[in-house]
Amino acid sequence: MGDVVRAPWNGYFVTGFDACSEVLRGRNWLAPDFAWQERQDDTGRWDAIATREMTKTLSRLNAPAHTCQRRTLGNLFDRSTIDRLTPVVEAHVDRLLDELADKLQWGDADLVSTVSEQLPISTIGSWLGIPPEDHPHILEITHNQVHAQELLPTKSQLAVSAEATVRLRAYFTGLVAQRRAAPADDVLTGWIHTWDGLEPDREAADEILYRLTMFVTIASLETTATLLSAMVGLLLGEPGRWGWLREHPEHVDAAVDEVLRYDPPIHINSRIAAEDTVLAGVPIAKDSMVHVMYGAANHDPRRNENPDAFDVLRGGSHLTFGGGVHYCLGAALARLEARTLLTALLERFPALRVCAPPSYASRMVFRRVTSMGVAI
Template sequence: MGDVVRAPWNGYFVTGFDTCNQVLRGRDWLAPDLAWQERQEDRKQWEATATREMTTTLARLNAPEHTCQRRSLGNLFDRSTVERLTPDVGHHVDRLLDGLADTLRRGEADFVPAVSEQLPISTIGSWLGIPPEDHPHILEITHDQVFAQELLPTRSQLDVSARATVALRAYFTRLVAERRAEPRQDVLTGWIHTWDAMEPDRRRADEILYRLTMFVTIASLETTATLLTSMTRLLTEPSRWAWLREHPEHVDAALDEVLRYDPPIHINTRIAAEDTVLAGVPIKKDSMIHVLYGAANHDPRRNPDPHVFDIQRGGGHLTFGGGVHYCLGAALARLEARTLLTRMLERFPTLRTASPPEHAPRMVFRRITSLGVAL
C-alpha cells in the first residue's frame, strides 16, 4: 500500500524501512507531547489520567526538556556497567532455570510466568533497589498501565490504566523518598544527587525523579519479557536449536534476527513539526505519524525474503527505535537475552515449544501471555 498510508484519523502509518528511519531520526518529527495534545480539537481524547501521566515521561518529551532529562541519566548501560551487571544477571538466570528444570522433569512448563516475566523484574529490581517482595505488584500494575499507551484504548481499559497509574505513582514516589532518607551506593541515589544539584526546587526534582524511575522500570519489563519469549519460541525449532548449540558464536546474530522478525513494540508515534512531505505524501503540521517497526523490519528492500527467519542474514532492524529517543535499555535487554539463551542451550539440549504462544489483544506492545515448553 506504500511507504506512507493514511489512517482513518489525523494520522499516517509509515511502513518502509528508510521512511521509518527518516522519521525516527529526523528533526522534522517530534514526540506527541503535552503542548501538542493541548492544540488538538479532540483534546478530551487525551485527558484520561493514565494518558496524561504517560505524556510527561521521557519518551514523550521534546528538546530542551528531553535533552536535559536524558542527559541526567547518562549512558545507563555502557560497557563497564554491563560487565558489572553480568554476574548478577547470570545468578538470576541460573535460579530461574533451576525452577524451570524442576517443572520440566514433570512435563510441560509455561515459560512466560516461570522465566520471561521474572528475569526483567529481577534484573531491574536489583539494579534499582526494588525489594523482591514488591515484584509481583510492580508486574501487575505495569501490565495494567500499558493500555494507556495503546493506539485505540477503550474507556474501560483506560479506567484499569488509571488505577495502575495511581499505584505506580504511589510506589515510585515512596521509593524515591525512602532512598532520599537512607541513601545507598546505587543508581537511584546517584540520580537524586544529580537532580538536587540541577534543580533548586526539591518538589520538582522529586517529581522528575519519580517519573524517570517509574518509566525506566516499566519500559524495561514487558518489552524484555516479550523478547525472551519470542526468542525461545523461534529458536527452539529443533534444527535451529541444534545448529545454535554447535555455533554459540552466532548467539548475538540469532538475537538480532529475533528482534527483527518479531519486535516487542510494533508502533511508535511522532508528529510533524511543520507542513512537510514524506515519501512524496504531503503531511500537515501536527499530523500523527505511526512508525510500524514490524513493517519496517520486513521491508524486502532492506531485508530480502523478510519472512524467512535466517540467523545469518546480517539484516537491519529498528526494534530499539532511533535518533534522540533511541532505547536507553537496549544493552541491558541484550545482556538478559544473551545470558538466558546461552545457558538454556547448555542446559536443555532438547528444549522445544510444546504449545503455541498466546498473545494479549494489543497493537502497540506485543505481550505474549503464555508459551508451553517441554524437553
C-alpha cells in the same frame, strides 16, 4: 500500499524502512507532548489519567526538557555498567532456570511466568534497589498500565490503566522517599544527588525522580519479556535450529538480533510533524500524527531480502530500538539479558521444545506474550 498510508483517522501509517528511519531520526518529527495535545480539537482523548502521566515521561518529551533529563541519565548501560551487570544477570538466569528445571521434571512449564517475565524485573529491580517481594506487584501494575499506550484504547482499558497509574505513582514516589531517608550505593541515590544539584525545589526534583525511576522500570519489563519468549519460540520453531545454535554458540548474538528484527516487542510508535513536510512523496501537514510501524519496516524487502524468513545468519538490520534522540535507553541491557538466557538455555536444555504455542495479549502496540508452554 506504499511507504506512507493514510489511517482511518487524522494520521498516517509509515511502513517502509527508510521512511520509518527518517521519522525516528529526523529533527522535524516530535513526540506527541502536552503542547501538541493542547492544539488538538479532540483534547478529551488525551485527558485520561494514564495518558497524561505517560506524557510526562522521557518517551513523550521534546527538547529542551527531554535533552535535560536524558543528559542527567548519561549512557545508562554503557560498557562498564554492562560488565558490572553481567554476573548479576547470570546469577538471576541460573536461579530461574533451576526453577524451570524443577517444574519440567513433572511435565510442561510456562516459560513466560517462570522465566521471561521474571528475568527483566529481577535485573532492573536489583539495579534500582526494588525489593524482590515487590516484584509481583510491579509486574501486575505494569501489565495494566500499558493499555494507555495503545493506539486506540477503549474506555475500559483506560480505566484499568488509570488505577494502575495511581498505584505506580504511589509505589515509586515511596521508593524515592525511602532512598532519600536511607541513601545507598545505587543508581537511584546517584540520581537524587544529581537532581538536587539541578533543581533547588525538592518537591520538583522528587517529581522528576519519580517519573525517571518509574519509566526506566516499566519500559524494561514487558518489552524484554516478550523478546525473551519470542526468542525461544522462534528458535524452537524449526527442527534442528536449536541444536545447530547449540553447536555454534558464536551466533547467539546474531540470533537475538534476528528475533528483534523478525518480531519486535513493540510494533507501533507515534510522532508528530513539526512543520509541513513531505515523507516518501506524501505531503504531511504540520501537527499530523504518523505511526511508525516497526514490524513492517523490519520486513521491508528493500532492506532485508526474503524478510519473512527467519534466518539467524541474515546479518540484516532493524529499527526495533528506535532511532535518534529517543533511541531505546535499555537496548544494551535487553541484549545482555537475551544473550545470557539463550546461552544458558542451550547448554542446560538441549531437548527443550514448545508444547503450547505463545499466546499474545490483544494489543496493537505492545506485543505481550502471556504464556508459552515448554517441555523436554
